[in-house]
Structures are given as structure tokens and as C-alpha cells.
Amino acid sequence: MAKIERKSIAEIRKEEIILAFINVVAEKGFSKATTREIAKAADCSLGMLHHYFKNKDQMIRESMDYTIAAYKIDFDKMISDYDTAEDQLKAFINSLIELDAFNIAWAKIFHEFRASTKIDPENIIVILKYHDQDKAFIGNIIKRGIESGEFKDNIQESTIDMILGSAYGILSLWFIDQNTVSLKEMGKQHSEMVINFLRR
Amino acid sequence: MAKIERKSIAEIRKEEIILAFINVVAEKGFSKATTREIAKAADCSLGMLHHYFKNKDQMIRESMDYTIAAYKIDFDKMISDYDTAEDQLKAFINSLIELDAFNIAWAKIFHEFRASTKIDPENIIVILKYHDQDKAFIGNIIKRGIESGEFKDNIQESTIDMILGSAYGILSLWFIDQNTVSLKEMGKQHSEMVINFLRR
Amino acid sequence: MAKIERKSIAEIRKEEIILAFINVVAEKGFSKATTREIAKAADCSLGMLHHYFKNKDQMIRESMDYTIAAYKIDFDKMISDYDTAEDQLKAFINSLIELDAFNIAWAKIFHEFRASTKIDPENIIVILKYHDQDKAFIGNIIKRGIESGEFKDNIQESTIDMILGSAYGILSLWFIDQNTVSLKEMGKQHSEMVINFLRR
Amino acid sequence: MAKIERKSIAEIRKEEIILAFINVVAEKGFSKATTREIAKAADCSLGMLHHYFKNKDQMIRESMDYTIAAYKIDFDKMISDYDTAEDQLKAFINSLIELDAFNIAWAKIFHEFRASTKIDPENIIVILKYHDQDKAFIGNIIKRGIESGEFKDNIQESTIDMILGSAYGILSLWFIDQNTVSLKEMGKQHSEMVINFLRR
DNA sequence: TATGAATGAGACTTCATTCAT
DNA sequence: GATGAATGAAGTCTCATTCAT
Numbered sequence: 001m002a003k004i005e006r007k008s009i010a011e012i013r014k015e016e017i018i019l020a021f022i023n024v025v026a027e028k029g030f031s032k033a034t035t036r037e038i039a040k041a042a043d044c045s046l047g048m049l050h051h052y053f054k055n056k057d058q059m060i061r062e063s064m065d066y067t068i069a070a071y072k073i074d075f076d077k078m079i080s081d082y083d084t085a086e087d088q089l090k091a092f093i094n095s096l097i098e099l100d101a102f103n104i105a106w107a108k109i110f111h112e113f114r115a116s117t118k119i120d121p122e123n124i125i126v127i128l129k130y131h132d133q134d135k136a137f138i139g140n141i142i143k144r145g146i147e148s149g150e151f152k153d154n155i156q157e158s159t160i161d162m163i164l165g166s167a168y169g170i171l172s173l174w175f176i177d178q179n180t181v182s183l184k185e186m187g188k189q190h191s192e193m194v195i196n197f198l199r200r
Numbered sequence: 201m202a203k204i205e206r207k208s209i210a211e212i213r214k215e216e217i218i219l220a221f222i223n224v225v226a227e228k229g230f231s232k233a234t235t236r237e238i239a240k241a242a243d244c245s246l247g248m249l250h251h252y253f254k255n256k257d258q259m260i261r262e263s264m265d266y267t268i269a270a271y272k273i274d275f276d277k278m279i280s281d282y283d284t285a286e287d288q289l290k291a292f293i294n295s296l297i298e299l300d301a302f303n304i305a306w307a308k309i310f311h312e313f314r315a316s317t318k319i320d321p322e323n324i325i326v327i328l329k330y331h332d333q334d335k336a337f338i339g340n341i342i343k344r345g346i347e348s349g350e351f352k353d354n355i356q357e358s359t360i361d362m363i364l365g366s367a368y369g370i371l372s373l374w375f376i377d378q379n380t381v382s383l384k385e386m387g388k389q390h391s392e393m394v395i396n397f398l399r400r
Numbered sequence: 401m402a403k404i405e406r407k408s409i410a411e412i413r414k415e416e417i418i419l420a421f422i423n424v425v426a427e428k429g430f431s432k433a434t435t436r437e438i439a440k441a442a443d444c445s446l447g448m449l450h451h452y453f454k455n456k457d458q459m460i461r462e463s464m465d466y467t468i469a470a471y472k473i474d475f476d477k478m479i480s481d482y483d484t485a486e487d488q489l490k491a492f493i494n495s496l497i498e499l500d501a502f503n504i505a506w507a508k509i510f511h512e513f514r515a516s517t518k519i520d521p522e523n524i525i526v527i528l529k530y531h532d533q534d535k536a537f538i539g540n541i542i543k544r545g546i547e548s549g550e551f552k553d554n555i556q557e558s559t560i561d562m563i564l565g566s567a568y569g570i571l572s573l574w575f576i577d578q579n580t581v582s583l584k585e586m587g588k589q590h591s592e593m594v595i596n597f598l599r600r
Numbered sequence: 601m602a603k604i605e606r607k608s609i610a611e612i613r614k615e616e617i618i619l620a621f622i623n624v625v626a627e628k629g630f631s632k633a634t635t636r637e638i639a640k641a642a643d644c645s646l647g648m649l650h651h652y653f654k655n656k657d658q659m660i661r662e663s664m665d666y667t668i669a670a671y672k673i674d675f676d677k678m679i680s681d682y683d684t685a686e687d688q689l690k691a692f693i694n695s696l697i698e699l700d701a702f703n704i705a706w707a708k709i710f711h712e713f714r715a716s717t718k719i720d721p722e723n724i725i726v727i728l729k730y731h732d733q734d735k736a737f738i739g740n741i742i743k744r745g746i747e748s749g750e751f752k753d754n755i756q757e758s759t760i761d762m763i764l765g766s767a768y769g770i771l772s773l774w775f776i777d778q779n780t781v782s783l784k785e786m787g788k789q790h791s792e793m794v795i796n797f798l799r800r
Numbered sequence: 801t802a803t804g805a806a807t808g809a810g811a812c813t814t815c816a817t818t819c820a821t
Numbered sequence: 822g823a824t825g826a827a828t829g830a831a832g833t834c835t836c837a838t839t840c841a842t
Contacts, residue, residue: 035837045803046838056837114376128377158385162370162393165386169369170362177328185358186365189397193362197393209826235812245828250813252826435816445824446817456816514776528777558785562770562793565786569769570762577728585758586765589797593762597793609805635833645807650834652805 014052017042018063026105030112057123064113064126067106068133075137085145089198090191092137096167097187111175114168135160142198151198163194214252217242218263226305230312257322264313264326267306268333275337285345289398290391292337296367297387311368311375335360342398351398363394414452417442418463426505430512457523464513464526467506468533475537485545489598490591492537496567497587511575514568535560542598551598563594614652617642618663626705630712657722664713664726667706668733675737685745689798690791692737696767697787711768711775735760745798752800763794 020042024033035056039046053059078095082088096107114127138160145151170190174183220242224233235256239246253259278295282288296307313327338360345351370390374383407415420442424433435456439446453459478495482488496507514527538560545551570590574583620642624633635656639646653659678695682688696707713727738760745751770790774783 034835039804046805047803047840048801050838051802114372124376128380131373131377156385156389158382159389161373161381162386162389165370165373165381166366166390167369168373169367169371170365171369172372173331173361173365173368176324177331180328181361181365182358185356186362189356189359189362190366193393193397197389197396213826234810236810246812247814247828247830248826251828256812434814439825446826447819447824448822450817451823514772524776528780531773531777556785556789558782559789561773561781562786562789565770565773565781566766566790567769568773569767569771570765571769572772573731573761573765573768576724577731580728581761581765582758585756586762589756589759589762590766593793593797597789597796613805634831636831646833647807647809647835648805651807656833 010052013044013048014062015066017044017049017052017059018066021059021063022067022105022109025112026108060113061123061126063109064123064130067109068126068130071106072133075133079141085141085148085150086195086199088141089138089145089195092141093167093191093194094187096171097183097190107171108175111168111172131164134164138163145198149200152200155198159198166190166194210252213244213248214262215266217244217249217252217259218266221259221263222267222305222309225312226308260313261323261326263309264323264330267309268326268330271306272333275333279341285341285348285350286395286399288341289338289345289395292341293367293391293394294387296371297383297390307371308375311372331364334364338363345398349400352400355398359398366390366394410452413444413448414462415466417444417449417452417459418466421459421463422467422505422509425512426508460513461523461526463509464523464530467509468526468530471506472533475533479537479541485541485548485550486595486599488541489538489545489595492541493567493591493594494587496571497583497590507571508575511568511572531564534564538563545598549600552600555598559598566590566594610652613644613648614662615666617644617649617652617659618666621659621663622667622705622709625712626708660713661723661726663709664723664730667709668726668730671706672733675733679741685741685748685750686795686799688741689738689745689795692741693767693791693794694787696771697783697790707771708775711772731764734764738763742798749800751798755798759798766790766794 017038021033021038024037024041028037035046035049038059039049042048049059053062075092075095078091079088082091110130113123142151142155142160146153146155167190170183170186174181174186217238221233221238224237224241228237235246235249238259239249242248249256249259253262275292275295278291279288282291295303310330313323342351342355342360346353346355367390370383370386374381374386417438421433421438424437424441428437435446435449438459439449442448449459453462475492475495478491479488482491510530513523542551542555542560546553546555567590570583570586574581574586617638621633621638624637624641628637635646635649638659639649642648649656649659653662675692675695678691679688682691710730713723742751742755742760746753746755767790770783770786774781774786
């Protein structure tokens, strides 16, 4: 979607609706993201929604796809600022955790979505695609770290899953309990712990 | 669960309904856990549910309380089998991860519940109570570990949050992607990583 | 019911339930007078209610009958204190209006009942019986007033209806708007107005 | 009712539903005025009702407001036909009482509504607004009567309440007992009684 | 293309009534 | 006689989806 330079009106409309959906989910949560609310946020009619999306599930899926695509770019850009695998990994984990306004929306939508109780097989595929992207990212950093000698060389595939899951988890914990828990502190320690674990 | 020796019929019925609710949530997810479905699972009428529970929210909360109470016992029992803080912590993390049939239902209901977007302030209190229980548990183990000299003595409060969050996270990851990801492997590495981080 | 000196247990139970019903209606209004609430107020089981009363409607009817019978006595007693028709009529209207704690319950139950939206033909019969009692009462006073020369002699049957209706009305007005409206003042003026109208 | 020249479809539909509600209440009483029944009377779906009204209570309130607004016009028109305060007051009381088919629905809905035990504070406000309108109306007539010398000059505020309450009351009596009681006769005598009371 | 009125399935909840114990 | 667990019909309300305009 983001690859095509010249967008048709239809694509623009779809994008508007998708952004509206993301905003509603981020602000009010998944359960409040009714078609009415989304249409209102997108400043369009209910009929428009169904004109561009077969049904709500399809809209959800495309919203996920859109978000994944949008973030792929950011990640790649981010990595270029750091030299060592250690710093790159830290930066990645921090990117999950040092949330600015936009990141919060992004993180929350994934949190809500992953947690969504309406997950049907089709939707799960999209989530897994997102996971795969993050895994590939971590995987690449680790690979480079092994090659450069920063990390130990017996790191398993499942370690990536573990790192990713644990990072998601501290984020989820914070979403539920923002009063007691410090995301920044947790993030800092998590990075340290992970690096500690990977280092030779 | 086994606290009260002689249970009244009302208590038995409530327990039946709670177990039915837990099973429905575990099997079909939160959004499918309609009152109708729960009544069906509990093999009773719709009216019955409201005979024992003021409304669905109260039923949810009591189900959470029930589960929390049930697991408190298991945790306490579990700890007594191990001597070192390290082993105790490993055992605790494993208890989150080496899921048997009952544990899966338990873990999933918490996962779904934590994730539920319909969470109202009352419900969050219940979740936080559960978090607090887990935090206190980890905190005690760490305290003993520091006292015995197993763990370094500059461990912060937020470390507990981080450990708990990361443990929840790998579980959540597995719930979404049970095919690709090995819970056992992740758990093993997570334990190792955490212990590594705490050790002097 | 009140005529029989020695009451059976069944009659006592019925009376208890009826009084409970009256109290619930008076305190919480007709719509809150559920069978559960009544059983609770009567300190008996739900089953008891239906053991003594075929259904709720029958219970309502018998409660009305009970109240009518109970009040017949009070009215007759009241009249004996006054000599002139004018004073008797004033006293009657005041009895509707100078409400003590018990009268409020009584008045409110009739107000609620007359106003009840569930009026079926059977229930209306009971209300009309109550109206007839009041009409007969007013009629007798007027008759004596005509005979004694206090009142003009061309008073029609419908005048009685009009007096009764207007008295009910100011009571109903007060039930709705107790803050702005003075029942005492209205009652005083109403009496005066009626007497004025009847006097030769 | 005829205030707005060009009505939107939404306004027309709302009006249709309101009229359907009024008719159902008038014909079958408040308790039978279920959303299903109203939808049936308005020849629309259940969902439609909630498309135009947030909930049933709002529908009730708007129906009251509608009726109040509709009648305000009639009252103002009516007054212009009479010169003396006496005739105006008689005309007003008659307007409550000489019921044609439409008036019956109107009067009954007020009777039912005033009587409704489900009255919440919001609803009471609407009723009191209606009462205030009638009180202001009577008050103005009386004021003119005093100024013109027709009425005595020591008439109190509470007299208005009393007149209004008594007028409502004879109407309520008739609603319950339409067979025995003559509304016309009662109304005639009530007017006479009231005028008698106010005259110098 | 665009709208939003309209639908209907299904959610939660209440309550009079029944019936096994 | 007495209980209250259990029922099921009916009520209000929500929401994704459709369709005439």
C-alpha cells in the first residue's frame, strides 16, 4: 500500500478509515471500536465502511497489515543509527518501551489486537506476520552479534521467541497497571537482562 | 478450593457455574463467553446464572477470585519442595509455563481477562490483586535469595515487575502462536536468563 | 377478615403477606413490589406466597380488599366525633389529607394502585369498591346535611363523584410534587371550596 | 406540532414513533407499552426505536415534551375566544374534560405518566414542567380576574395548586370508572364550584 | 459514489411461577 | 406445610450489516 507512489481516491479513503480505526482502538479500546464510532472518527458514513471493506474483520486485518507495513520502515531506519549488535538490540527493545504519543497508539493497538477475544484464524495470520517481522528483526541483530563475536554462538531459535514474548509482556503489564509500574525502569532492566543473557 | 469442608448447594452451584465460565473462556475466548453459552456449559438455565450472580461482571470477578484463591494454595505447596531461592524461582516460572490441562484453562482465562477490553475499574482491581499475589511471591523468593547470598543485593522493586511481565509475555506469545513456538523451550531459557540476571 | 375473632394460621400468614405487600408498595412503589421483595418483607419464602395466593394479581386484589375493610372501621369511628354535616365532611377530607405515617402508606398504596398500569378488569372492581365506599360515605354526610338544612337540596349524584375525584386529585398532585406544593394548604382550601359549594 | 414548516425524515420518524407510543399508552396502558409493542404500532423494527432514541426513558420524556408543546398552542388559541376571566377558566377546565378522541389519548398518557411508578428524577422534571405550564395558565387567568374585579383579591398561590389537582383528580376518577361516572357532569360542577370559590 | 435509515440476531437482565425435596 | 432452586418468557438495548434513494 505504501509502496505505490500515486494513490487512487479509493486507496486514500481506505487509508483514512484504517487510521480512524487505529485511533479509536488506541483511544477507547477494541470493544468501543464499533463501526459507528469508526465511521464517525473517519468522518464518513457507515455505508462507506462497507463499501471499502467487506466486513469488520477484513477492516481489522487490513489495519494490521497497514500498521505492520508502516513500522517496517521505522525499524529499518532505526537500526542504521547504531553500530554494535548490543546497541541495536537495546534500541529495538527501547523502541517498544520508550513510547511517544504515536508509539502508544501503535503499541496499544497491537496489545488490544493480540488480546482481542474475537481472534479468528484469519486474524491470527496477520498477528503472526507481525510477530515474524519482529522475530526476523531480532534474529538479524543476534546473527550479526554472533558474527561479530559480541554474543555467544550457541543461541537457539527459541531464544528469539523468548526475548520477543518477554518484551511484549512488560508492555502488556504496563498497559494494565500504569499507576504502580514504571515502564522505563522495566525496559531498562529488561534490556540489560537480555544482553547479559546473550553475551559471551 | 478445598478450604470449605461441607459446601451448601448454593456454593456447589456457584462453583459449577464458575468452572463452566472458566472452561468456556478457555475454549472459546472471552467474547464467546455469553451468558447463554455459560448456562449451556453449566447445564442450567439462563435465569439460573442471575440467581447466583447479580450480573455477568460479578460472575467474572468471582471467577477471578476463585481462580486466584485456588492457585494461592498450589503456589505455597510448590515452594516447599525446593531449598534454594534459585530453584524456587525456577519452579515458579515453570509453574506458569509447564501447563497441564487445568493450567491451560487457568492461564488462558487470565490471559483473556487481562486482555479484555471491557475491563471496568472493578475488574482491574481483581487483576491487580492477582498481579500483587504473584509479585509478592517473586518478591519473597528474591528476598530469601538475597539473604542467603544467592542473589545480588541491589535488586530493585521494578525488577519484580519486569520478571513477572516477561513471564506473562512468553505465555501470551504461546497462546497466539502455539504451532511455531515452544513454550517449554522459552520457559527454560527465560528461567535461566532471569536467574543469570539476579545472581551475584 | 377482620370480622372473625379467632384466626387460623393460614389467615395469619395471609395477613402477614398482605401487610408486607402494603408496606413494600408504600415504601418503594408498585414497580418495586416484586414477589421476591414481598416475600422478603413478609419474612417468608417465595413458595409461601404462591401457596396462599394463586398469583400476584390475586394477592393485589386481596390486599386492596383488606385495606378497604380496615379503613371502613376508621371512617365510621371518625364521623362520630362531629355533629354537623359540614364538620363531618371537612373531617373526611382532612382524613385524606392530614396524613400521618400510617395514612401515608394507605394513601400511597391506593394512589399507586389506582395509577397502576397493570389494571385488569378484576382489579378495577376492587378499586371501584373502594370508591363506592368513599362515595357512600360522602353521600351519607351530604344526605344528612340536606336533611338538617345545612346544604342546599338540589345536590346531584355526580356532585359526590366530583368531590371525591377532586380530593383524590390534590393528593395525587402532592405525591408527585411534594417539594413545591403544600398538602395542608390545598386541603384547607379544598374543604372550604366544597363546603361553599354545598351550602344553601 | 405545526411549528416547523419543513421537517427532516428523522423528525418525521421520531414524530411517528412518539405518536405510536402515545397511542399504545392510551390504548393499553403504560405497562403494555413495551418497545416491541411501540415498534409494532409505529410499523418499524425494534432497532429503529433505538436509532432515534437513546433509550426508552428518553423516548418517554420526548413524548411528554412533544405533548406539552402540542397542547401549549391549543391552550393559547382557546383563551382568545373568551373575554372574562370566569369564562376563560371555565373553558380551561372544560378543555381538560370535554375530551374528544385525541384529547383522550393526551389526557390518558398524562394520567398514566403521572402515575407511573417508574418515574425517575428526569421524568418528574418533565411532569413538573407540564404542571407548571398549567399552573401558569390558571395563574394568569386568575390574575386577570383579580384585576378586572371578577375574583376576590386574597387568592393564594396554593389555590392554583388546589384547582389544578382537583381538575386532574376528576379526570383520573373517570379514567378508572368510565361507566358509572359522568365526566361532563363532574366537569360542569367542578367549574361552577371553582368559580364560586374565586368570585368576590 | 455516497448516505444513513432500517433491520434482525443476539446480548444481558428481570421476574412471576413451578416443583422436587 | 414449607422452601428456594430452577425455569423460561419477555423486556431493553447493541451492533454489524444491508439497501433504497
